[in-house]
Amino acid sequence: MVTTRRRKEVYIRKLIRLGKVSSAVVLPKSWIETQNLRPGDQVYIREREDGVLEISPAIMPMENLRRQVFIIYADKVADSELLKRLIIGAYTQGLINIRVARSDLDFLPNNIIELIHKLTSRFDEVYIKRELRNLVDIEVIHSEAEININEKIAEMFMHLYSEIEHLARALETKEKKHLEEVLKIEELIDRYYYKLLRRIILIQRGRLPAEKHGLESILHVIGDRRIIGIIEMISDLTAEIANELMEESIEIFDERILNGIKALLDAIRKTIPDTIRAFSPPDFMLAHNVLQRLGRLEMALKNFRKNIKKIVTDVKKAGYLISIITKLVDATRLFTGICEVIINRAIENPEQLGANVFELVSAQEE
Numbered sequence: 001m002v003t004t005r006r007r008k009e010v011y012i013r014k015l016i017r018l019g020k021v022s023s024a025v026v027l028p029k030s031w032i033e034t035q036n037l038r039p040g041d042q043v044y045i046r047e048r049e050d051g052v053l054e055i056s057p058a059i060m061p062m063e064n065l066r067r068q069v070f071i072i073y074a075d076k077v078a079d080s081e082l083l084k085r086l087i088i089g090a091y092t093q094g095l096i097n098i099r100v101a102r103s104d105l106d107f108l109p110n111n112i113i114e115l116i117h118k119l120t121s122r123f124d125e126v127y128i129k130r131e132l133r134n135l136v137d138i139e140v141i142h143s144e145a146e147i148n149i150n151e152k153i154a155e156m157f158m159h160l161y162s163e164i165e166h167l168a169r170a171l172e173t174k175e176k177k178h179l180e181e182v183l184k185i186e187e188l189i190d191r192y193y194y195k196l197l198r199r200i201i202l203i204q205r206g207r208l209p210a211e212k213h214g215l216e217s218i219l220h221v222i223g224d225r226r227i228i229g230i231i232e233m234i235s236d237l238t239a240e241i242a243n244e245l246m247e248e249s250i251e252i253f254d255e256r257i258l259n260g261i262k263a264l265l266d267a268i269r270k271t272i273p274d275t276i277r278a279f280s281p282p283d284f285m286l287a288h289n290v291l292q293r294l295g296r297l298e299m300a301l302k303n304f305r306k307n308i309k310k311i312v313t314d315v316k317k318a319g320y321l322i323s324i325i326t327k328l329v330d331a332t333r334l335f336t337g338i339c340e341v342i343i344n345r346a347i348e349n350p351e352q353l354g355a356n357v358f359e360l361v362s363a364q365e366e
Contacts, residue, residue: 148214186239282346
């Protein structure tokens, strides 16, 4: 960890009466400026056993983060998958300087260096600052540029729409180029997801202003975080189906089966435009309508899965198809979570519903 020392100051302050039972003390201006605190920010007050009170910022300012290095010791990490998760976690949690090294200062294996290069290429605003045989320094270019998170989520929806459309086209044309396109779009959605997740976490922690990111309420970051996570998971499921179809030639499957899966895929895809319309501004009735359609789709997918064993006698083929249908069932269930967020958000502002479904009144008016 990199730290900078500065001379400790001693301040004397008088207690100020605040209300009938409380007192306040004025914090030094120099300390407030050093910690980059503003009116309304929170601080932690800890009482030690010796009676001394310690005051520290509840949220670490970006200036402090820039002076810190998050070090991951690769030789202490069980496997490359865990190392990957640690790097992703450090990025999404808002850290700026990330170092991968060995605790014994020995050389990093080539496969670790290759993993770091591959991983950093998937993120926006990330580059390798320094690469030596025994360490790799990763730096995140912290940007406070204003972006509209709702608009970016709508873009994620449209990319998901294209991803599912290419999967359906692959079943129709039996051309692998559409499956390859699915995998490319999945990588693009991943980039959106990690970038937005980092922003949302920084907003949650008060390091970025919510209003400059198109959020009407700080509470919306919770729902938005859930929505981008669901879109990313559905995208992953779609890519998994594409990978399975690439491993097993599409031509071996019965035309009727492929047409049935394509029809169900199209039905899922067609719910996306209505979901976008229901998302911003929140449309309670449209979100409920999409929920009902998704419920019917889930039942149709389950019935289709039951009939696979009756139609397909080849055990291996049946296994592939059941795996594909199960992933589509999971994707449909995930979609319902987005609709639930939209409905909950609409309830926050009943006057905007325009559907006369419910209203908030005082207990005296009831």
